Amino acid sequence: MLTNNKNVLAWIDEMVALCKPDKIVWLDGSEEQLKALTEEAISTGEMIRLNQEKLPGCLYHRTLPNDVARVEDRTFICSKKEIDAGPTNNWCDPDEMRAKLTAMYDGVMKGRTMYVIPYSMGPFGSPLAKVGVELTDSIYVVLNMDIMTRMGKKAFEDLGDTSDDFVRGLHSKADVDPENRYIVQFPEDNTIWSINSAYGGNVILSKKCFALRIASYQGRNEGWMAEHMLILGIEAPNGEVTYVCAAFPSACGKTNLAMLIPPEVYQKKGYKVWTVGDDIAWLKPGPDGRLYAINPENGFFGVAPGTNMKSNPNALISTQKNTIFTNVAINNDDNTVWWEGLDKNPPENATEWKGAKVNGKEYVADGNKLAHPNSRFTAPAINCPCISPEFNNPDGVPVSAIIFGGRRAKTAPLVYQSFDWKHGTFVGSIMASETTAAAAGATGVVRRDPMAMLPFCGYNMADYWQHWLDMGEKLGDKAPKIFHVNWFRTDDEGNFIWPGFGDNMRVLAWIADRCKGTADAVETAIGYEPKAEDINLEGLDIDINVIKDLLSVDKESWLEDIDRPETGIEAFYAKFGDKLPAEMRKQLDALRDRLSK
Ligand code: GTP
Ligand code: SPV
Ligand code: MN
Numbered sequence: 001m002l003t004n005n006k007n008v009l010a011w012i013d014e015m016v017a018l019c020k021p022d023k024i025v026w027l028d029g030s031e032e033q034l035k036a037l038t039e040e041a042i043s044t045g046e047m048i049r050l051n052q053e054k055l056p057g058c059l060y061h062r063t064l065p066n067d068v069a070r071v072e073d074r075t076f077i078c079s080k081k082e083i084d085a086g087p088t089n090n091w092c093d094p095d096e097m098r099a100k101l102t103a104m105y106d107g108v109m110k111g112r113t114m115y116v117i118p119y120s121m122g123p124f125g126s127p128l129a130k131v132g133v134e135l136t137d138s139i140y141v142v143l144n145m146d147i148m149t150r151m152g153k154k155a156f157e158d159l160g161d162t163s164d165d166f167v168r169g170l171h172s173k174a175d176v177d178p179e180n181r182y183i184v185q186f187p188e189d190n191t192i193w194s195i196n197s198a199y200g201g202n203v204i205l206s207k208k209c210f211a212l213r214i215a216s217y218q219g220r221n222e223g224w225m226a227e228h229m230l231i232l233g234i235e236a237p238n239g240e241v242t243y244v245c246a247a248f249p250s251a252c253g254k255t256n257l258a259m260l261i262p263p264e265v266y267q268k269k270g271y272k273v274w275t276v277g278d279d280i281a282w283l284k285p286g287p288d289g290r291l292y293a294i295n296p297e298n299g300f301f302g303v304a305p306g307t308n309m310k311s312n313p314n315a316l317i318s319t320q321k322n323t324i325f326t327n328v329a330i331n332n333d334d335n336t337v338w339w340e341g342l343d344k345n346p347p348e349n350a351t352e353w354k355g356a357k358v359n360g361k362e363y364v365a366d367g368n369k370l371a372h373p374n375s376r377f378t379a380p381a382i383n384c385p386c387i388s389p390e391f392n393n394p395d396g397v398p399v400s401a402i403i404f405g406g407r408r409a410k411t412a413p414l415v416y417q418s419f420d421w422k423h424g425t426f427v428g429s430i431m432a433s434e435t436t437a438a439a440a441g442a443t444g445v446v447r448r449d450p451m452a453m454l455p456f457c458g459y460n461m462a463d464y465w466q467h468w469l470d471m472g473e474k475l476g477d478k479a480p481k482i483f484h485v486n487w488f489r490t491d492d493e494g495n496f497i498w499p500g501f502g503d504n505m506r507v508l509a510w511i512a513d514r515c516k517g518t519a520d521a522v523e524t525a526i527g528y529e530p531k532a533e534d535i536n537l538e539g540l541d542i543d544i545n546v547i548k549d550l551l552s553v554d555k556e557s558w559l560e561d562i563d564r565p566e567t568g569i570e571a572f573y574a575k576f577g578d579k580l581p582a583e584m585r586k587q588l589d590a591l592r593d594r595l596s597k
Pocket of ligand 2: 202250279
């Protein structure tokens with residue numbers, strides 16, 4: 001036992017009585033203990049050790065083919081009242097859900113070990129940090145939690161002996177049965193129950209379950225915000241750093257933007273980008289009235305496919321030591337890893353992500369994928385060459401801009417700025433994006449995904465928008481400026497028009513200059529836009545007319561996006577009934593008026 005906290009001990013006793021593990025192991029965070037667990041997982045085949053010369057400390061793990069992504073249709077928000085979960089969440093009465101899952105957890109850890117993982121979300125001792133405890137029967141989860149959080153007995157010290165303010169996470173892989181898979185949040189009880197999965201976002205309970213679903217609910221009650229946002233710092237030649245947060249849906253470019261390397265023209269002038277976080281931001285007004293952000297996580301659970309030395313060298317370098325790879329392919333010649341987009345050279349002697357030995361070249365040529373499209377790396381944040389010196393700052397970083405964005409082949413322009421915070425909240429609320437492999441189900445389907453929080457908001461989305469509006473009132477003229485970007489517009493052949501990746505710096509630079517008041521803008525029906533000339537194209541082989549086109553606002557298609565049956569903004573807003581904040585209605589009517597002029 002690592003704590004005398006009676007609330008913790010009572011809860012663990014109860015969960016032990018329910019799950020009936022043979023053994024209980026408390027994770028103190030020591031290297032010896034983690035080493036021993038790693039050896040044990042290797043001996044059972046749960047983890048595979050990779051080439052220790054080329055990838056020191058790196059491990060490989062493969063999940064079942066039915067268990068490779070988040071499962072939104074099996075994810076529940078169990079608030080007492082259905083209206084408090086809202087129309088965008090699956091809901092079930094908490095007592096009913098507890099009864100159903102209690103039967104499944106009963107004796108589920110017989111013959112297994114229960115690992116007790118204390119962890120801190122946010123730097124130890126930060127006024128914005130919170131403690132969680134995850135109970136799990138999976139060493140894969142333990143090793144991931146060690147990378148993704150600040151894990152070990154220090155978390156219990158931060159909690160103290162009497163506090164009840166910790167999130168109770170219970171996970172069992174059980175039989176990994178997709179028919180009985182449940183990812184359940186009880187926001188009113190600080191509790192998460194996850195069963196029958198052994199994959200990423202379903203089982204690393206610190207991440208989406210706590211740091212977004214539970215934390216968004218806590219933030220609303222306690223006056224802060226938990227968001228699906230990266231945090232980065234743009235350093236200008238004079239040394240001044242502008243911090244921005246950006247919310248893009250899953251697999252829509254947060255990790256890539258967070259670790260961006262500026263194009264040569266910017267590097268020569270002295271610009272640099274620093275990574276504070278790549279997936280989750282906790283935001284709270286500071287003593288000076290500005291909004292401050294911390295990254296509650298300690299590592300990156302990043303999308304592997306597409307990551308290479310050109311698209312995102314900082315991410316690739318981050319994965320070269322002490323990293324866990326999940327569902328990528330193995331190159332059996334040297335026991336290293338490979339995924340689509342790493343290079344153009346799939347290994348001949350390969351093991352594909354499901355475990356079959358194949359000739360990788362032929363396999364890929366036949367149109368198969370060696371790595372699962374949602375295969376991931378779990379890498380320590382300290383591995384990142386551009387990790388911000390402020391990464392461990394307990395007070396966080398002051399945020400000057402918030403950026404929303406999604407995957408939109410049409411309609412949304414390269415960049416625009418909202419008129420003010422209220423309008424910015426509206427811009428976030430009408431976000432839409434094509435679905436990706438990060439969640440089970442069809443990909444490439446446009447759906448509304450407000451603030452990139454559709455699968456992650458732990459309460460009624462209409463109340464969440466009101467919380468955004470209230471936050472704007474509180475911050476007043478110190479509120480960050482709000483922008484929207486789209487790197488994914490396509491031409492008639494379906495090719496991306498904007499080069500993206502490092503070249504996104506050209507858009508970030510305009511955003512940073514807008515925050516400093518040094519860049520011009522033109523007013524359009526949807527917000528402020530740069531003039532095409534204000535996007536620096538030096539060193540890029542792109543005609544200014546292409547930028548004009550990327551910035552164009554097609555009023556017809558915007559009006560269609562408002563009124564389209566089922567997926568339009570009106571239809572989406574209608575789901576919230578009279579819960580919809582009056583301000584959102586007002587903003588939508590104003591947008592329609594401006595578009596109709
Ligand atoms: P989650 O971890 O799921 O929340 O995703 P994320 O938002 O961090 O996404 P990530 O940065 O990992 O990007 C996912 C995919 O988008 C990868 O396949 C990238 O190659 C692609 N991508 C990222 N940035 C760009 C860009 O600027 N342009 C284009 N065309 N693709 C991009
Ligand atoms: C996402 O899907 O947005 C992720 C990956 O960041 S997971 O942790 O699986 O949710
Ligand atoms: Mn994410």
